[in-house]
Amino acid sequence: MTCPRSGPGYRGLHxxxxxIRAELVAWEPAIPxxxxxxxxxxxxxxxxxxFELCMAGGLWFVRRITGESPAVIEESAWVxxxxxxxxxxRILRGQAR
Known part of the structure; x- marks a missing residue:
């Protein structure tokens, strides 16, 4: 899939x-x-x-979505x-996964 980094087709950060020594994030299944x-x-x-940077109820978390059908949705700790x-x-820089 092609992805223009600017202009009307821009979809988000890469x-x-x-x-090699990336921090391992404790991903948990998403629950409402x-x-x-x-x-x-x-x-x-x-x-x-x-990845999505999310906020709800005064707390923030990162959501990770893998797969397509069905997608697997996981969340970091709410902090x-x-x-x-x-x-x-850290995730964007490749320092955490």
Whole structure:
């Protein structure tokens, strides 16, 4: 799948390849904990897994979506905004998976 990095076809950020000693994130199956979840940022759909930076109920978490039919949806721990933003950037840089 082609993915233009800018312009009207732009879909999101691309995640760097995982580093050899990348931090392992404790992914848990997604369970409905809040009525509304706000997706603050997401990675491009052209590469799997897709990551979403989410917030709900005053807490933030990263959602990981793998597969297509059916998709497997997992979440990181629900933490403060500061802690989750750090995790988000580590994932984007390939320092965490």
């Amino acid at each position: 995640v760097a390849a995982a580093r 904990r809040a009525h509304r979840v706000r997706v603050r940022a997401h990675t491009c759909v052209c590469r799997s897994p897709i 403060s905004a500061r802690a989750c933003e750090g995790l988000w950037w």
